[in-house]
Amino acid sequence: MARAAVRLFLxxxxxxxxxxxIAAEAGISTRTLWRYFPNKESCVMPLLTEGIERTAECLRSWRRDQGVSGLIDLLSSGCAGASEPTVAMLDMVRLTRTEPGLRAVWLEAHHQAEPAFAEALAQRAGLPxxxxxxxxxxAMLNSALRVSVEHHAxxxxxxxxxAAVSAEAVVIAARGLPS
Structure with a gap:
């Protein structure tokens, strides 16, 4: 459904x-679409939540004995690897420049990502x-990934x-603020 919405928006x-x-393109009824989405722009949210879930899974898989390079390897080698949804997501991100409704969905997805990433990092650190x-x-990781996707798009x-832009963003975020 999300990819169908992006295709139509483009x-x-x-x-x-x-x-x-959008409903016809996705092969569902309009009533079903309205049941799950409050507006047409929000139809792209599943495209974004897939990436959030993959990234959180990478963070959970990131072992304590691995440095930032281990996380970058996880992010670029399958946990959050490139796929058809990535192409549609980049197309959607390009639309956020001129479509405020899509920009709102994009930012809401990142708002939702932050606690998911925090939970995964807490689990990795052995914290409840x-x-x-x-x-x-x-928050730093989330922002770094958001900015890298926007920069690339x-x-x-x-x-x-x-993957290269995202890896660079993770390294920059890992350095933190200058002293």
């Missing part, structure tokens, strides 16, 4: 795309729940892959 524009068209340090680290002519 072909027709968000304003000209109807919920009925995220503390302030873990929460800040999750908005600079399509760059020779770097999304």
């Amino acid at each position: 072909d027709k524009g968000v304003a000209e795309t109807t919920v009925e068209e 729940e995220p503390d302030l340090v873990i929460s800040i680290r999750a 908005f600079n399509a002519d760059t020779p770097e892959s999304l």
